[in-house]
Every structure is written in structure tokens, then in C-alpha cells.
Amino acid sequence: MIDIKNLSYTYMKGTPFEKTALKNISLNIDDGNFLAIAGHTGSGKSTLIQIIAGLIDVPKGTVEVDGESIKNKSARRKIGIVFQYPEHQLFEETVERDIAFGPRNFGLSEDEIISRVDESMQLVGLDLALKDKSPFELSGGQRRRVAIAGILALKPKYLILDEPTAGLDPRAKKNLLAEIKRLHELGVTIILVSHSMEDIANLASRVIVLTDGEILFDGTPRKLFVHEKILNRAGLIPPAATKLLQKISRAGLNVNAEVLTIDEAENEIWRAIK
Ligand SMILES: Nc1ncnc2c1ncn2[C@@H]1O[C@H](COP(=O)(O)OP(=O)(O)OP(=O)(O)O)[C@@H](O)[C@H]1O
Ligand SMILES: [Mg+2]
Structure with a gap:
């Protein structure tokens, strides 16, 4: 479990550019x-996610991972973080070396490193034949997979992703989301930062809404998307399926608008008109 208590953070404290972020x-x-x-x-x-991963040190508040402070290396090792546009951080000559970089730093044996590279390439759907290529010969979507594989090779118990599908085409986006879902099914705890309410509806069991550094909502996506006050305050637009049923409901048909997907919306409409 990750336990976050009384976290506050201000950038450039004591300067005219001071900005309270949390x-x-x-x-x-x-x-x-x-x-x-x-x-x-x-x-x-x-x-918030950089603090959770231990990348920003906080003067106020604590982060504990399985009961241990994030200030400890062993706690930090349990958390993998994928930044926005992680492919910009690739720098090794080959795909294999890039993915192996983290495990090598952990001091793992060469055999273990090789097996982790293969395993994480398979997890993100990368052909093993790409191992000896330069990351710069790959497409943008493939490069992003290499970057994510490099994090997975560290076998994090908790995986944090900051807008992982930004800038990908619809197909690559769909594939990446399916892979994240599979990782979750394999037992990895996922923390996903996303501007896409559709993705949140499809994947998350819990959603936290931040506004100006404070938690405005903490609950299920289903409850969030029918909570107009919260949505308005946070500037969020619910998924199309939810919006459609809200419209139908306002028009007088007795439907429950707490739906997340098109399939759920369809079932609810059939139920109401039968
Ligand atoms: N390195 C920094 N130095 C100073 N201020 C910063 C820095 N990084 C972020 N901020 C400020 O802190 C606040 C929170 O920024 P943060 O990047 O956490 O927001 P975000 O929710 O991730 O936004 P986005 O959706 O645009 O990625 C913003 O007002 C931002 O301008
Ligand atoms: Mg951000």
C-alpha cells in the first residue's frame, strides 16, 4: 500500500515565482x-506522482510504501514511473541496451538482465527482432514501448504513468491501453494520470480529481461522471456514453445515467424502453 499523508508542496518557495502546487x-x-x-x-x-515516486523531496508530509518511507532506496525501487513522452529519454545505442539499463544499474546478473529484457519487450508487444536496432530507427509508438519496457524491466510493484498515450495514433493508443490493462491483471498496481475521461471510464476503478492542488473528488468513475458540480469545477467532460444517457434522462425517459461505456448505455436504453 502507498500511504500519503498531509502532503504540501510549493515550487520556488521564497521567490517572487513561488507557486503552491499541492x-x-x-x-x-x-x-x-x-x-x-x-x-x-x-x-x-x-x-503529485513525482513526489509519490520519491523524485521530489517534500518538506511537508510523508509518503510510505508498504510501511517504509519513500526516502529509502528499497521503497523507491518498488515504484516505476513513466513520464510524459518517455521516448525522449532513450539514449542507448540499441533497444536491448536501453531496456537493460535499469536492471544493470540494479546490479542484476547478465542472465537475469537478458530474461527481463525479453519479458518486458513481450509485455509491451515489441518484436524481439528489434533488440539490436537503434531506438532512433523505430516509429514514435515503438519508441514509447521501448521506454515503457525499460521501466517494466525493473519489475515495479507500483506503476505510475503520466499521460502515456499522448500523441499516439488511435491504434497505438488502443494497444498501449490494452497492455496497461494486462499489466494490471498481472497484479501491478497502476496509477494513471489522464485527461481522457473515456480511458478512465474504461480502465480505472477509482479516480481522484485535483483542482489547484487539492483533492476535489475521490471515488468511482461512475459516480464522478454524473456529478455535474464537480465536473464543472474541475473542467472535465464525462464520456460520450454518460452524456448521452443524461440527455435522454432529461428528455424524460427513465434511464440511469451512471454508465461508462457504449455497451452499458445500449443495455440501459433497451431496459428502459422494454
Ligand atoms: N518545475 C516547476 N517550477 C515551478 N513551477 C512549477 C514547476 N512544475 C510545475 N509547476 C507549477 O505547479 C503547478 C502544478 O503543476 P503540474 O505540472 O503538477 O500540473 P499538472 O496537473 O501535471 O498539469 P498538466 O495537465 O498540464 O500536465 C502549476 O501551476 C505549474 O505551473
Ligand atoms: Mg502534468
């Missing part, structure tokens, strides 16, 4: 959860 955030993330973090631009999402 205010007194407390939050527990249970093992096996698929948590989404939503919120407008500048609401504090990326700051």
Missing part, C-alpha cells in the same frame, strides 16, 4: 488498485 493531500492507494488521477492543466497531477 495543498495538504492525504491518500491511500491499495495494492491491486487501478487509480486514475484527473484534473485541469496545472492542477498538480505531475507534481
Whole structure:
């Protein structure tokens, strides 16, 4: 479990550019959860996940992973973080070396490194034949997979992804989301930062909405998407399926608008008109 208590953070404190990014955030993330973090631009999402991963040291508040402070290396090792546009951080000469970089730094044996490279390439759907290629010969979507495989090769118990599908075409996006879903099914706890309410609807069991560094909502996507006050305040638009049923409901048909997907919407409409 990740246990976050009374976290506050201000960038450039004591300067004229001072900016409070997080205010007194407390939050527990249970093992096996698929948590989404939503919120407008500048609401504090990326700051929060960097603190959770131990990349920003906080003067106020604590982060504990399985009861151990994130200040400890062994706690930090349990968390993998995929930044926005992670492919920009590839730098090795071959795909294999890039994915092996983290495990090698951990001091694992060469045999273990080789098996982790293969395993994580398969997890993200990369052909093993690409191992000896330069990452720069690959497509953007493939490069992103290499970057994610490099994190998976560290076998994190908790995986944090910041807008992992940004800039991908619809097909690559769909594939990547399916892979994230599979990782979750394999037991990895997922924390997904996303601007896409459709993705959150399809994947997350819990969603946190941040506005101006505070938690405005913490609950299921189903409850969030019918909570108009919260949505308005946070500047979020519910998925098309939810919006459609809200419209139909306002027009007088007795439907429950708490649906997440097109299939659920269809079932609910059939139920109402039967
Ligand atoms: N390195 C930094 N120095 C100063 N201020 C920063 C820095 N990084 C973020 N901020 C400020 O802190 C606030 C929170 O930023 P953060 O990047 O966490 O938001 P976000 O929710 O991830 O936004 P986005 O959806 O645009 O990625 C913003 O007001 C931002 O301008
Ligand atoms: Mg961000």
C-alpha cells in the first residue's frame, strides 16, 4: 500500500515565482488498485506522482510504501514511473541496451538482465527482432514501448504513468491501453494520470480529481461522471456514453445515467424502453 499523508508542496518557495502546487493531500492507494488521477492543466497531477515516486523531496508530509518511507532506496525501487513522452529519454545505442539499463544499474546478473529484457519487450508487444536496432530507427509508438519496457524491466510493484498515450495514433493508443490493462491483471498496481475521461471510464476503478492542488473528488468513475458540480469545477467532460444517457434522462425517459461505456448505455436504453 502507498500511504500519503498531509502532503504540501510549493515550487520556488521564497521567490517572487513561488507557486503552491499541492495543498495538504492525504491518500491511500491499495495494492491491486487501478487509480486514475484527473484534473485541469496545472492542477498538480505531475507534481503529485513525482513526489509519490520519491523524485521530489517534500518538506511537508510523508509518503510510505508498504510501511517504509519513500526516502529509502528499497521503497523507491518498488515504484516505476513513466513520464510524459518517455521516448525522449532513450539514449542507448540499441533497444536491448536501453531496456537493460535499469536492471544493470540494479546490479542484476547478465542472465537475469537478458530474461527481463525479453519479458518486458513481450509485455509491451515489441518484436524481439528489434533488440539490436537503434531506438532512433523505430516509429514514435515503438519508441514509447521501448521506454515503457525499460521501466517494466525493473519489475515495479507500483506503476505510475503520466499521460502515456499522448500523441499516439488511435491504434497505438488502443494497444498501449490494452497492455496497461494486462499489466494490471498481472497484479501491478497502476496509477494513471489522464485527461481522457473515456480511458478512465474504461480502465480505472477509482479516480481522484485535483483542482489547484487539492483533492476535489475521490471515488468511482461512475459516480464522478454524473456529478455535474464537480465536473464543472474541475473542467472535465464525462464520456460520450454518460452524456448521452443524461440527455435522454432529461428528455424524460427513465434511464440511469451512471454508465461508462457504449455497451452499458445500449443495455440501459433497451431496459428502459422494454
Ligand atoms: N518545475 C516547476 N517550477 C515551478 N513551477 C512549477 C514547476 N512544475 C510545475 N509547476 C507549477 O505547479 C503547478 C502544478 O503543476 P503540474 O505540472 O503538477 O500540473 P499538472 O496537473 O501535471 O498539469 P498538466 O495537465 O498540464 O500536465 C502549476 O501551476 C505549474 O505551473
Ligand atoms: Mg502534468
